[in-house]
Amino acid sequence: xxxxLFGNLFAQSPFSPIQDHIVKAQECAEQLIPFIEASINNxxxxxxxxxxxISDLESDADQIKKDIRLHLPKSLWLPVxxxxxxxxxxxxxxxxxxxKDISGLMLGRKIVIPNSIASIMLxxxxxxxxxxxxxVRAIQEMDELVEAGFRGNVLDLVQGLITELDNLExxxxxxxxxxxxxxxxxxxxxxxxxxxxxxxxxxxIGDLADRAQKVGxxxxxxxxx
Numbered sequence: 001x002x003x004x005l006f007g008n009l010f011a012q013s014p015f016s017p018i019q020d021h022i023v024k025a026q027e028c029a030e031q032l033i034p035f036i037e038a039s040i041n042n043x044x045x046x047x048x049x050x051x052x053x054i055s056d057l058e059s060d061a062d063q064i065k066k067d068i069r070l071h072l073p074k075s076l077w078l079p080v081x082x083x084x085x086x087x088x089x090x091x092x093x094x095x096x097x098x099x100k101d102i103s104g105l106m107l108g109r110k111i112v113i114p115n116s117i118a119s120i121m122l123x124x125x126x127x128x129x130x131x132x133x134x135x136v137r138a139i140q141e142m143d144e145l146v147e148a149g150f151r152g153n154v155l156d157l158v159q160g161l162i163t164e165l166d167n168l169e170x171x172x173x174x175x176x177x178x179x180x181x182x183x184x185x186x187x188x189x190x191x192x193x194x195x196x197x198x199x200x201x202x203x204x205i206g207d208l209a210d211r212a213q214k215v216g217x218x219x220x221x222x223x224x225x
Contacts, residue, residue: 015146017068018142021089022139023136024057024060024061029095029133034046034050035047035050035054040112044107051104051107054100055100055103065093068086068089091215092215095212098211101204111197123175124178128205128206128208129208131172132209134168134216135213139215139219155223159220162220165212165213168209176202183198
């Protein structure tokens with residue numbers, strides 16, 4: 001059944017399963033916002049529910065990844081290298097993995113975001129999620145890009161999407177510096193281990209945005225070949 005399903009999808013569009021995969025990865029990332037809000041409110045019952053949702057979505061993304069790897073036809077003519085598509089899937093999957101990592105660490109240690117940095121932390125997290133959402137927008141244009149022969153208005157559109165993706169990741173970097181600075185101001189008021197893990201969470205949220213940018217960077221390479 002899976003072989004026929006994915007075979008049909010690839011026959012219709014070599015990018016359809018890949019687009020399905022990044023949408024699922026983005027669903028994982030989007031759940032981080034209500035999860036972090038639950039942490040700010042010290043609502044671990046809600047956080048547990050959301051973390052389970054993230055874990056389930058990550059498992060779904062992982063299954064799509066495995067199916068693509070197993071059923072991507074070797075003989076199917078593709079406008080880009082098969083190995084590049086597999087590499088793209090790997091990079092997309094890292095977005096879902098990181099969302100699961102962040103929620104798992106925070107829930108496992110019941111890491112509460114201090115009120116004094118809650119606002120900037122939430123803005124920072126939303127920017128990271130917006131960065132991954134921008135990667136989805138770029139990947140969703142792949143069919144049209146192929147139909148246009150990697151040129152024309154569609155190419156300009158995709159390049160613009162990737163440029164905006166880079167801009168969002170740069171904004172996320174700026175916010176990361178700001179969040180760290182705000183945490184530094186209060187870290188002596190926190191247990192040292194708690195402060196250490198807060199810095200780790202901040203690092204991983206930034207890494208989620210970095211991973212989304214790498215999806216865009218690989219797409220940029222694909223369309224430039």
